[in-house]
Amino acid sequence: MDLRAELLKSIWYAFTALDVEKSGKVSKSQLKVLSHNLYTVLCIPHDPVALEEHFRDDDDGPVSSQGYMPYLNKYILDKVEEGAFVKENFDELCWTLTAKKNYKPDRNGNSVISHQDAFKLWCLFNFLSEDKYPLVMVPDEVEYLLKKICTAMNVELNSCELEDYLSQEPQGQGGLTVWQFLDMVNSGRFLRGIEQEAISMAVEEVYQEVIEDGYLWKKGQLRRNWSERWFMLKPSALSYYMSEERKEKKGSIALDKHCCVEVLPDRDGKRCMFCVKTSSRTYEMSASDTRQRQEWTLAIQTAIRLQAEGKKSLHKDLKQKRREQREQREQRKAAKEEETQRLKQLQEEKERKLQELELLKEAQRQAEILLQEEEQRRRQQHEEMQRTLEIQLREAEQARASMQAEMVLKEAEAERQRKRILELEAMQERLQEALQQEVKARQDEEAVRYAQARLLAEEEEKLKQLMKLKEEQEEYIIKTQREKQVLKQEMENKNKCLEEAQKQLEEVRVNRQRVDQDVMAAQRKLRQASTNVKHWNVQMNRLMHPIGPGDKRTNVSGGVFTGYQPLLSRRDSSLK
Numbered sequence: 138m139d140l141r142a143e144l145l146k147s148i149w150y151a152f153t154a155l156d157v158e159k160s161g162k163v164s165k166s167q168l169k170v171l172s173h174n175l176y177t178v179l180c181i182p183h184d185p186v187a188l189e190e191h192f193r194d195d196d197d198g199p200v201s202s203q204g205y206m207p208y209l210n211k212y213i214l215d216k217v218e219e220g221a222f223v224k225e226n227f228d229e230l231c232w233t234l235t236a237k238k239n240y241k242p243d244r245n246g247n248s249v250i251s252h253q254d255a256f257k258l259w260c261l262f263n264f265l266s267e268d269k270y271p272l273v274m275v276p277d278e279v280e281y282l283l284k285k286i287c288t289a290m291n292v293e294l295n296s297c298e299l300e301d302y303l304s305q306e307p308q309g310q311g312g313l314t315v316w317q318f319l320d321m322v323n324s325g326r327f328l329r330g331i332e333q334e335a336i337s338m339a340v341e342e343v344y345q346e347v348i349e350d351g352y353l354w355k356k357g358q359l360r361r362n363w364s365e366r367w368f369m370l371k372p373s374a375l376s377y378y379m380s381e382e383r384k385e386k387k388g389s390i391a392l393d394k395h396c397c398v399e400v401l402p403d404r405d406g407k408r409c410m411f412c413v414k415t416s417s418r419t420y421e422m423s424a425s426d427t428r429q430r431q432e433w434t435l436a437i438q439t440a441i442r443l444q445a446e447g448k449k450s451l452h453k454d455l456k457q458k459r460r461e462q463r464e465q466r467e468q469r470k471a472a473k474e475e476e477t478q479r480l481k482q483l484q485e486e487k488e489r490k491l492q493e494l495e496l497l498k499e500a501q502r503q504a505e506i507l508l509q510e511e512e513q514r515r516r517q518q519h520e521e522m523q524r525t526l527e528i529q530l531r532e533a534e535q536a537r538a539s540m541q542a543e544m545v546l547k548e549a550e551a552e553r554q555r556k557r558i559l560e561l562e563a564m565q566e567r568l569q570e571a572l573q574q575e576v577k578a579r580q581d582e583e584a585v586r587y588a589q590a591r592l593l594a595e596e597e598e599k600l601k602q603l604m605k606l607k608e609e610q611e612e613y614i615i616k617t618q619r620e621k622q623v624l625k626q627e628m629e630n631k632n633k634c635l636e637e638a639q640k641q642l643e644e645v646r647v648n649r650q651r652v653d654q655d656v657m658a659a660q661r662k663l664r665q666a667s668t669n670v671k672h673w674n675v676q677m678n679r680l681m682h683p684i685g686p687g688d689k690r691t692n693v694s695g696g697v698f699t700g701y702q703p704l705l706s707r708r709d710s711s712l713k
Contacts, residue, residue: 141214143224146263146272147231148175148209152202154235162199165192171234175213178230180222183212223383228263232256239316242323249325254337257344258322262315273312276303277463282343283327289339290331302326353377353433354407354423363407363423370436373444375413390420394445398434413437523680530673537666544659551652554645561642568635575628582621589614
């Protein structure tokens with residue numbers, strides 16, 4: 138997270154606090170005041186006249202966050218220099234704006250944390266929150282922060298109770314907002330029985346650890362005396378100021394991969410000493426106790442390591458690692474759920490196959506029963522067939538004779554239909570010739586009309602000399618129109634006759650197709666009957682000569698039914 142992202146988080150709270158109507162827009166007068174305060178706390182020189190000109194009142198109305206971002210980036214964030222301002226003052230400005238609207242401690246004074254502790258928790262929340270808006274802190278980071286506070290007080294956090302609280306609390310965007318987090322801390326549910334002073338000290342300790350600054354004693358290089366300085370640790374440098382307001386910077390120790398930290402024995406009345414060795418100088422410092430010395434030496438060593446690795450901050454690095462671990466847990470959880478789902482599907486598939494196997498076994502048993510019943514039924518049908526073969530044979534002979542007579546009648550009808558079709562085709566040819574003659578007459582009439590039009594054009598030029606000729610021409614035109622009407626009437630009559638002939642021709646064709654279909658059906662019936670007769674003769678020959686036990690089948694072609702052979706030969710010749 139770079140400096141711009143850190144600043145944007147606090148500015149986002151200030152902007153949303155000014156949005157009283159929750160419409161996503163803020164008036165220009167409020168943005169002007171906010172911009173002026175940001176210029177002041179960030180120590181950025183600005184032109185008040187240009188500020189007034191940019192945010193003057195006009196008809197555009199309030200400004201949204203997207204509309205304010207170009208000005209914020211160009212005139213404020215792009216000009217910010219790290220170390221040129223006190224970030225705590227900047228955070229206090231944004232906290233004052235947003236806490237006045239959103240932070241609601243207990244009015245009776247029963248809050249677990251003070252207003253200053255709430256501000257520090259707000260800063261820690263911004264540091265640990267996700268880099269997306271609206272800002273939330275995921276449950277893992279909430280547990281991490283509460284554990285550090287409880288560890289600073291030598292108290293163990295009840296993780297089960299925290300999980301129950303988080304499961305009951307409505308979470309938007311997958312985490313808690315800062316106001317939900319502060320309400321949770323103020324509820325005293327996880328810090329019950331602990332004095333407010335102890336909680337303040339623990340919050341201060343965690344805040345100093347994460348922000349990485351605090352007081353140390355430093356030994357001077359020239360006068361060799363000890364002075365208390367406010368140190369601020371960054372991966373690239375360890376800066377020290379006169380006080381925690383950081384108004385007067387006294388110096389800076391550049392950190393690189395060649396630096397190292399060593400613990401020193403107590404001397405000169407100072408205890409808990411350590412030194413930072415650079416390539417040019419050794420800086421001696423003293424902490425208030427052994428624990429603070431251990432924290433500072435570990436933090437400086439970590440800063441040197443991060444500087445060598447090109448990283449920004451220990452806690453930011455740890456936060457990134459925790460985020461990667463959460464993503465890995467979510468991926469493993471998703472993979473586990475997918476595996477569980479796949480095993481469930483395999484189990485269902487196995488149960489379904491077992492059911493199918495049971496159904497197949499039942500179907501096999503049913504098939505065996507049906508096979509036995511079918512065998513018995515087939516035997517009964519064979520006996521009934523033997524009794525009905527003779528009756529069917531006689532009926533087939535009668536059907537054959539009737540079909541032959543019907544075939545003769547159909548052929549005669551087909552011959553008459555063919556003659557009728559020939560007559561209709563001849564009539565159609567005559568009608569087409571008459572139609573062609575009529576078309577030719579109409580073409581001649583059109584030629585006459587064109588000639589008349591040409592004559593009329595000439596008559597218009599000689600109108601005064603040829604009046605009499607014009608009258609004769611008009612009479613001729615009237616006569617021609619009458620003839621045209623007569624011809625048109627004749628053409629309509631011929632068209633009607635032609636349509637009637639076409640209808641008759643279509644009916645004859647349909648009748649012809651129907652007769653051909655009847656003839657084909659009769660032929661199929663005749664062939665089927667001949668086949669049935671042959672089959673019945675064979676069956677009768679077999680039935681008239683029963684097979685005894687141990688007897689071999691003999692050719693029955695010369696048996697009892699030899700008298701049927703002439704009859705079959707005559708029937709085959711007739712079928713051919």
